[in-house]
Amino acid sequence: MTIKLNVVKRTETGKKLDKLRANGKLPAVVYGAKEESTPLSLDRREFEKAYEAAGESSIIVLTGLDEDKEVLVHDMAFNAVKGGVQHVDFYAVEKGKEVTVPVELTFVGEAPAIKLGGSLTKALHEIEVTAKPANLPHEIIVDINVLNTFEDHIRVKDLNIPSGVKVENDPEDMVAVVTEAKEEPVEEVTVDMAAIEVEQKGKKEDEEEAA
Known part of the structure; x- marks a missing residue:
């Protein structure tokens, strides 16, 4: 099954990315061993569906550029408070070359x-x-x-x-x-009854003298 994602080249940077995210878009970038870095944007929900199916080890085909690109999800940045994906790095693979x-x-x-x-x-x-x-x-x-x-x-x-x-x-x-599963050994406790009896007797004698 071929997993495809439609993307567009992105010009927004800096604080403008917050507005992009508010509109349900996800900023991304694609690069490779023989390819310069290209900023992108794509639909957040579509990415989440594709990532659930592909993970980081299955090929995703990016469409909407000058030519389709076979990529892997290389890295993701998350919102420290809300936990959602904030940015995605795609790595363009060379056809026929092992990764x-x-x-x-x-x-x-x-x-x-x-x-x-x-x-x-x-x-x-x-x-x-x-x-x-x-x-x-x-x-x-x-x-x-x-x-x-x-x-x-x-x-x-x-x-x-x-x-x-x-x-x-x-x-x-x-x-x-x-x-x-190994049971913890139970430590046996030896009670010196003679010592307890002597202590109690001494305490009783002290109380009688005090009286």
């Missing part, structure tokens, strides 16, 4: 070992991959149904990687494991 990007790991299923009293530990939430833009995956699925015991684990080398994609992480890197 390296982080790809999110999506965990699915239920680990049987959890029912044995364990807890699931996710050691990685994303991995680095290198591929041509057309082969970049949006996500990598991690099936935790295979974690039947506390000895089972999933490493990077166990992941199902699409054809044409090279993983940059160490193959032995841990992805997920179910660890056994």
Whole structure:
């Protein structure tokens, strides 16, 4: 599925960007290894829909310029108070040239070992991959149904990687494991009853003398 975003070249800068945002637009910029930086603006809601589908590892095609551009979302700036996206950086990729990007790991299923009293530990939430833009995956699925015991684990080398994609992480890197919950040892407290009895007796004698 091709994800497209219509953009226009932007002339507004500085404080004028606040008015742009108030009208539902989002300031952006596109640049690349062999391409100069070009200021852009686009519809905020359309970007949010596209980003939800593409993330930072799938190609988005920018339309509305002199020519369509294949890009990746390279960076985003957020409003410190409201939390919304304030600005987007797009990186223009060269057709046919490999790029390296982080790809999110999506965990699915239920680990049987959890029912044995364990807890699931996710050691990685994303991995680095290198591929041509057309082969970049949006996500990598991690099936935790295979974690039947506390000895089972999933490493990077166990992941199902699409054809044409090279993983940059160490193959032995841990992805997920179910660890056994260990009970904290209860410290026994020894009470010296003889000492308590002597103390109470002494207190009683002091009270009688005072009387």
